Amino acid sequence: MKKILFIVSEDWYFVSHRLHLAIVAIDNGYEVGLLSRLSTHQDLINSFGIKTYDWPMERSSKNPFKELVSIYHVVKILRSFRPNLVHAVSIKPVIYSILSKLFCRVDGLILALAGLGFVFRSEKTSAKIIRLFITPIFRLMLINNNIRLVLQNIDDASLLMNLKIANNKIRIIRGAGVSTIDFFPNHESHLVPLVILPARMLWNKGVQDFVNCAKKFNTNEVKVRFALIGDPDLHNPESITEAQLNEWVEQGFVEWWGRQDRMLKVYHMADIVCFPSYHEGLPKALLESASCEIPIVAYDVSGCREIVKDKVNGYLIPFKDENGLYEAVLKLLSNRNLSRQMGRNGREIVIENFTDSRIASETLKVWEEV
Numbered sequence: 001m002k003k004i005l006f007i008v009s010e011d012w013y014f015v016s017h018r019l020h021l022a023i024v025a026i027d028n029g030y031e032v033g034l035l036s037r038l039s040t041h042q043d044l045i046n047s048f049g050i051k052t053y054d055w056p057m058e059r060s061s062k063n064p065f066k067e068l069v070s071i072y073h074v075v076k077i078l079r080s081f082r083p084n085l086v087h088a089v090s091i092k093p094v095i096y097s098i099l100s101k102l103f104c105r106v107d108g109l110i111l112a113l114a115g116l117g118f119v120f121r122s123e124k125t126s127a128k129i130i131r132l133f134i135t136p137i138f139r140l141m142l143i144n145n146n147i148r149l150v151l152q153n154i155d156d157a158s159l160l161m162n163l164k165i166a167n168n169k170i171r172i173i174r175g176a177g178v179s180t181i182d183f184f185p186n187h188e189s190h191l192v193p194l195v196i197l198p199a200r201m202l203w204n205k206g207v208q209d210f211v212n213c214a215k216k217f218n219t220n221e222v223k224v225r226f227a228l229i230g231d232p233d234l235h236n237p238e239s240i241t242e243a244q245l246n247e248w249v250e251q252g253f254v255e256w257w258g259r260q261d262r263m264l265k266v267y268h269m270a271d272i273v274c275f276p277s278y279h280e281g282l283p284k285a286l287l288e289s290a291s292c293e294i295p296i297v298a299y300d301v302s303g304c305r306e307i308v309k310d311k312v313n314g315y316l317i318p319f320k321d322e323n324g325l326y327e328a329v330l331k332l333l334s335n336r337n338l339s340r341q342m343g344r345n346g347r348e349i350v351i352e353n354f355t356d357s358r359i360a361s362e363t364l365k366v367w368e369e370v
Contacts, residue, residue: 001031002085020176022048094113116151157172196228
């Protein structure tokens with residue numbers, strides 16, 4: 001029997017973004033394993049017949065000893081599980097899988113980056129230093145024919161191609177996909193409209209921009225609620241503190257609901273998704289929102305423009321144009337018919353391009369390549 005090992009930083013991310021691929025792999029005759037930092041989802045993952053291996057890896061760690069321990073665990077599990085194929089997701093799993101391949105035989109290696117994010121896009125000194133080391137490693141290790149680098153949008157692919165990384169090994173699979181059966185519309189009228197930002201509470205998700213938009217509405221007579229949906233990510237250098245979030249709440253401009261496990265219920269309460277992220281791979285939250293027929297307002301940046309079509313299922317606003325963000329939200333609040341039509345357009349876009357079954361089919365083809 002063929003074996004595939006998923007290497008993912010966190011088990012919650014595996015459940016939300018890659019579990020459906022593991023199920024498809026099982027249905028196609030693979031034995032499936034997962035190496036991840038296990039928290040609260042191990043029993044659920046095991047219930048699908050997936051073998052789980054705990055990985056003591058910290059995404060934010062820069063301690064060389066801890067990183068060597070993380071690499072040792074990858075090598076250890078590769079030698080124990082002996083997969084034919086490894087599917088690694090996000091920057092550290094990708095790098096450590098590349099390095100571990102030096103010590104273990106693996107028939108095929110899939111390196112999936114949900115977005116180039118902090119390492120490749122940030123201008124912080126720490127990111128530039130990491131990038132200085134990572135770029136030559138990528139160039140050298142991606143020479144092998146049995147490796148594919150999976151990206152989610154053409155902007156990220158162009159960035160790596162300009163760095164002369166894996167030009168002929170890049171495959172674009174647009175996002176993790178979404179189940180249009182699980183995420184469906186429910187058009188209830190809300191006395192006070194709700195605008196949400198479903199994301200991790202990071203500065204580069206545009207949380208400050210969202211709060212500033214909410215503040216603008218506080219000065220006019222339009223009744224509307226703004227809610228932040230998500231938790232800080234303490235392993236990410238862009239994380240916002242709980243103290244800052246609570247300060248915004250106390251000022252009365254926004255609500256902070258934290259992480260929600262029943263997102264469908266949240267989407268059914270929402271009238272608009274305002275998502276002023278600075279860059280993305282292809283955000284699953286926007287796929288879910290569009291599938292629920294919610295119009296979206298976002299900056300015209302990588303990842304967001306893949307799903308949001310300007311004036312079709314929402315508005316794409318020039319980057320950091322906070323006044324444009326406000327005006328777009330106001331326009332949707334002021335015209336319920338326009339908002340509903342854009343919502344319907346969004347679901348049609350998802351059905352045509354972003355279903356989880358389509359993404360699984362495209363992924364299987366890449367697995368077969370290697």
